[in-house]
Amino acid sequence: EILMTQSPATLSASPGERVTLSCRASENINSNLAWYQQKPGQGPRLLIYGASTRATGIPVRVSGSGSGTEFTITISSLQSEDFAVYYCQQYNNWPLTFGGGTKVEIK
């Protein structure tokens, strides 16, 4: 099973700031990585797949990068709707696995 590790666990930032969240895989997953955003009481929403391809309707201020074992998602200018929990997921191999999440909170 591939272990996905996200850092930091919590990130405090102000609206308008640029933030970068990290995700590390325990082995090479090529570019088979997705990012999700989750708000309280809701199911996760797909943001990025293929490590860097934005899903339909995702704003350009959200970008993903990386390959192999190291990945990041960057929000170039935090908006109020971006304060949420973010998860990464690998789909290189079964079983599919998720990271433990990064909470982006208002500073």
Next chain:
Amino acid sequence: QLQLQESGPGLKKPSETLSLTCSVSSGSVNSRSYHWGWIRQPPGKGPEWIGSVYHHTGTTYYNPSLKSRVAMSVDASKNQFSLNLTSVTGADTAVYYCAKARSLVPSWFDPWGPGVLVTVSS
């Protein structure tokens, strides 16, 4: 736009079998383009993939950690798919989500249903 909705009992007793259903609208469970997954999320933790089913071939993939207790199936006549989890314990308390993925290859999930909270308690 395809939508998913989970349904099932919110409270189960230890050792019972949990049965959940996911209803699909604006799309077909019969599609060769998709497979269907169940994911759960214990309170305050990250998601855990439970398993996936591809109706076109009847193929299923289960998380090895749950494989001995899990069964998934598709009912095309009702445009639904289901999850059975046997011998539940408190560790199975979680929000359970159903979701759509690409045809049977390891994939991301999009969209997800709103989720249903299942509590296991005597």
